Amino acid sequence: MAVATETPFHVLAVDDSLPDRKLIERLLKTSSFQVTTVDSGSKALQFLGLHDEDSPVSVHADQLDVAVNLIITDYCMPGMTGYDLLKKIKESSFLRDIPVVIMSSENIPSRINRCLEEGADEFFLKPVRLSDMSKLKPHILKSRCKEHNHQEQHQQSDSNSSESSNPTNNSSGDSSNSRKRKAADDEILPQTIRLRHS
């Protein structure tokens, strides 16, 4: 009997602390995620293909060599904080649907609310534990369903000016959307199969 190989979900983890990076990497790998770790918000944006100047023309989805399914970031980092990173991700038309989780060693309700209001999907208090990992997949699956629905809507409607006003960007956006749609079609089914059997 052939076993379907499913691509593991890929998580980008951002933390300036080396021991913490080691820990989050191990937690994620133990939970069957593929992991990339970086030590700063700006390196995270580089990895995601977003340039600091944030000029729409230079943003192409195919700069992402590997799809990122979730971003988990520390809040307190020198330079760009986790909150700054979250904002940049949510401001980007092609990154904003990637779920973002914020981690912090400090339990400050106003900080937590600020992050959630800015669009963070989850807030983990550090130290992060194994039991926290089970909260990640639901956010990934939810965002993939949302993305799948978006692709269907774009197929149906001719005009799609909500994402960007630059015509060049639209055409590259369409081709990347169709690539993403194909990927989404291919990958949504195996995941639902996985759900039924788990």
Place this chain on the structure above:
Amino acid sequence: MAATPMNQLSALVNNMFATGLLDEQFQQLQMLQDASAPDFVSEVVTLFCDDGERIIGELTKLLEKSSVDFDRVDAFVHQLKGSSASVGAQKVKNTCIQFREFCQQKSRDGCLKTLDSVRTEFYDLRSKFQTLLQLERQIQGFYPK
């Protein structure tokens, strides 16, 4: 009871828990170590020790200055508090919490005293961690994976 490396290791770890040096976060680390990551605890602990040494050095330098930049001191203590929490180094973590209070109060004396405590506790923990890792290596030597 024979003082085999395994028994010594258990006794050491139990003692570290009993004296409040370590908390249950360290058990989380142990749970994360398995055949696919047989050196995980050793790696994280080593990173913590190197990081801690670096931070204590920076704190010493900052507090030697005639005019202390308490924000920078606080930032470093925050880092050490974070990494000690991540490895389960409870005592060091709690001293860091006290340390941050003195930073808020901009108390040089308070900071200097607490730095001494952190240093002592950190070196004590580090030496116990080194023994722990040595014993682990011995045990792995007896039972190669």
